[in-house]
Amino acid sequence: MGNEGSHLSCARSDRTPSISSKSHQQHERKARRSPSAVSGDSLGFQRQGSDSSSESGDERETAMVIYSKNSVKASTSSAANRPGSGSKTLVIPNGASKRNRRKCIPDKPNYSINLWSIMKNCVGRDLSKIPMPVNFNEPMSFLQRLTEDFEYSSCLDNAAKCDQWEQMCWVAAFTISSYCSTTTRTGKPFNPLLGETFECDRRDDLGWRSFTEQVSHHPPTCAMYATGNTGWSLEQEFTMSSKFRGKYLQIIPLGIAHCKFDGSGNHYTWRKVTTTVHNIIVGRLWVDNHGEMDIVNHKTGDKCHLKFSAYSYFSKDIPRKVTGVVTDKQGTARWVLRGTWDSQMEAAKVLGTSQHGSKPVFETGEYKVVWKRRFPP
Template sequence: MRTSIPFRPDKTTSLWSIMKNCIGKELSKIPMPVTFNEPISFTQRLSEDCEYAHLLDEAAATTDPYHRAALVSAFTISSFSSGAWRTGKPFNPLLGETFELDRRATHGYSCILEQVSHHPPICALHATSERGWTFWQDFSMNSKFRGKYLEVVPTGISHIIFHDNDDHFTWTKVSTTIHNIIVGKLWLENAGKMLVTNHTTGVVCELDYKPYSFFSSAEPRTVVGQVKDVSGKVHLTLNGTWDKQISQEAPGESLTPLTMCPEQASDLKADDANGISKRVLWKRTEHVANFEKMYGFTQMAIESNQIGVFEKGCAVTDARFRMDKNVMEQGDFDMANRVKHLLEEGQRFRRRQYEKTQTRWTPCWFELRDDPVVPGRKSHQYKGGYWEAKDSNNFGAHDIVDIYDISPVASKDPKAAEAADQAKTMNVTY
């Protein structure tokens, strides 16, 4: 797999010039030039939640309910780490856009995402592993500009079920704030309280993402947590930062070999005087060389536009084929804007066709069902079929719409249409 992408061109545009008329507005409906983007779609960005899926493998392997809750909580925290140095906005997915992570041969899991709604924007994710877990989420968010900062508030619920005993965990992500919109260097923070709940046993982990304070001596991006049983007794505590690492402490007792994974054994530290056992649950992967020149991308993000041997045969709706971000990745921001406009025009064309025929678009791989743990709430859940279609090379049986077909609107900008055609498969490497 590739380990780098073209460096970001030195192009600057005043974000304030775009945002000054957006105070208090929902930003998902505001058109933005690609100058403020990073060259991936949000379906790809959300898939990065699975970067540290090995934590779920470890959680599935333990029989300790409190250690399992701690590992799940570390997994939820790790999902924020890839964004610590990234202030670029992912491309808004087209309706019906998908993205797959086929890690069955290398990591034992598969993950499929689909943009299931345009207004409001909702992206559904489903991942399952032969190592004993299933993870899914129905993700949406509200984003508003508050004058000096941009606030992003997630509204979806994430679920994990472990196959051995049906432990069912849920959580909702904390808010993200991007600062210095008007002047200064952009920086972001995640802050607020998160409750990770095991609905099967009643065990919870209460996490607190600390906001930045100029007057505090605490390390920036700090997260603390407590794993409690149904009576409220604290069994484990968590502490660390959401961008570097998270440690677990067990007051009054030592961690037994049964609760430890071999690869983590070297991270166990004992404080005999205080009767406390401490171990590192999660560490962020080291940055790739020159990451700051490549949109702050992690290795996983760098690979996400590439179509290699494991992605061969993916659906035509896969975000890897999306042309505007592929053109942007090569550094041609002006042409990327033009291709983006054609893709959006193509989406409007399809919407008008649906209206003319009085038909309604429906997701291909997900369907709206009652949420299994939240009464009265519905969520988009995987209905199956994607991996069977890929493995049998039979996506044709699923009435898939080619969302990257811009032929009906190509005459509006022939040069952009030509660039789009070349960009569709520019990252194929098999």
């Protein structure tokens, strides 16, 4: 049996090269028909057979590798030489690139939607847990919408150059500027996925960059961090509660924002005011921002109290009015602010204070504009 076993083993060994030669010929035919085809040799499989077969397999594998590298080089060079590729990018010294950005976006299609059929069962409920039709949304994520707060980042750039009380005015103007677009934009941004991120780099034109991430799904919460070239940084977490009251939708922000300046070491915090969307069922949608906001400088103890007046048909005040007073840690008024959250804000230095009944009257210097809205083209 031992001899028979060795005889069978030798027989198998004798027959193996013929099988390998047939397989080798089949691979050669495929390689001739399709140069880009990948054979078993190129994938590194070891084939039994003669030395000449293995050598030819190595040669084909080497040729295949060279062919693949040449293909990569050819595709790379063709992409580099393609008309318009890289021709609109300008490299500037700080490492960022100058991009040609679009000036406007297409108008939203006019699709009619019956909101009452959707909202009639949502009265008093939190809308963050209720699916809404896609036509109710605007074509962007909430992470992108929150990044739009830095459209007027020049307020923070100016704040980095001022003393502590005037700096507070510029910070207040920055917080107010984030509401100006709500007069014309009533759509709801899409809820981001958990873990979704959005990075915006505007160092080449506006001098800042930001990074935002969705860190919680229920309740929806996102975290943001941004830095400016002039030495400021801002971080905030944004979450909210929303209630539908029948005729209007109320959005109450719950997060807090932190702004720090490297030069002075001042650290400011504030919370956003309430936003209300009116005429949900009947009429044209319009948005109002109202409430009180306190901006606190944790280094010096200074405060800025802002009041967003709610819109009223019977009020004699101008619509969307905002007033504010900057006080030091002793409570003495230093600067005052006035204006509207949809147009512009002005600030003036307090020269003296007198009492008129229960309200103080401030003697101020000349008012100067600290923020003015820029309308899109």
